[in-house]
Amino acid sequence: MELKWLHTFIAAARHENFRKTAEELFISQPTVTVHIKLLEEEIGSSLFEREGRKIILTEAGKKFIPIARTMIGVYEEGKAEMDRFRQGYTQKLILAMSPLIAESIMPYVLKKFMLAYPNIEISVQVLDSIKIPEAVLSGKVDLGLSRSEIKNADLTCRPLYEDPVILVVPHDGRDSETAPPLDAEELLMNHYLITHNHPEYWDGLLRSLRLKIPTIKTMAVSQVHVTRRFIMEGLGISFLPSSTVRRELLEGRLLEAPCPFLHLPVAKTYAILKYESEKETQFLQFLSQFRL
Incomplete structure (x- = not known):
């Protein structure tokens, strides 16, 4: 039994069409027919029957599908294991x-x-x-x-x-040596707060913020890397784990705004x-x- 027969059989079972099977596998349609015929001779059972223009699995074909997948899986895992061995992995x-x-x-x-x-x-x-x-x-x-x-x-x-959570704001061309200190309350009142980019701390943090700044405007963004980009483009500000913006802070592309009026969480x-x-x-x- 050859591995290519099994691949052809599984593709044919999925498409229920020899032409589409041939197109997927980049072989001719007669080759598909030959592979299925040889496989049927090998296992001693008919695998497909025709129903109009379609081919459908016989009961033997349905039984053989998981067996064929297992055989291919064993081969692929064995090949991968030998590749790991050659690369020195144990x-x-x-x-x-x-x-x-x-x-x-x-x-x-x-x-x-x-x-x-x-x-x-x-x-x-x-x-x-x-x-x-x-x-x-x-x-x-x-x-x-x-x-x-x-x-x-x-x-x-x-x-x-535990990673400290900090308020991250855009640079906006500030010179840190001559610019006045960042006013976190003012920033929060005048910018969209990008929220829910972390799975744990946002609900409690928002409750605390709304007690302090009831008019705060929010925009939920599910990913930190998107949040960073949005902040750098001036779309808003956000509370992020410090490790996720370490490089941007060091390079001056983002700034940290101290928030002494808040008890900030940790991530x-x-x-x-x-x-x-x-x-x-x-x-x-x-x-x-x-x-x-």
Whole structure:
């Protein structure tokens, strides 16, 4: 049995049409027919029957679909395992992380980790914090890095860091040495406040702000990287974890406005695990050297 027969069979089952199957696989329609015929001879059962212009799976074909997928999966996983072996990997660590974490210091951390542990292959999935627990619970990933605390009896949620939240405003051409101090209250009264770019602290923060400034105008934006861009373009201001704007503050593209009249929250980073083997322990110990 050849692997290409299985690929042709699965594509044909999906399209219920040999012509579309041929177009997808970049082979001729007669070749599709030959592959299906050879596969049917190999397993000793008819896989398709004609219904007008369509082809539909027989009962044997329906039974064989998951078997064919499993056979291809085993082959692909075996090939991937040999590729890892040739590259010197003995373990694989699959990480899920929120966009907030993925775009901050994580590229630097991963680069350092891969140099320190060349035998561990790293795979990264960037997911919204709300989707990370399910990915860990299902075993699709080994370790989640999230900005949201979760409560699940089958998972461990371990706090890693606390990140100060600051009011971030556009530079607007100010010279920090000669310009008057930034007035956070004035800024909040005269600019849109970009909200809900972090999964945890916004509801409580907005309640406090509206007690102080009832007329505050808001605009919800779900992603921090979009919020940063909007602030730099003068569309508004926002309260963001300091680590997410570290570079922009250092380069003077954004400014921090002190808010002595507010008790500002902290943004936390959590590790989410179902099991903790040696590779997860090594990564978390390595991660503890850095501030996310």
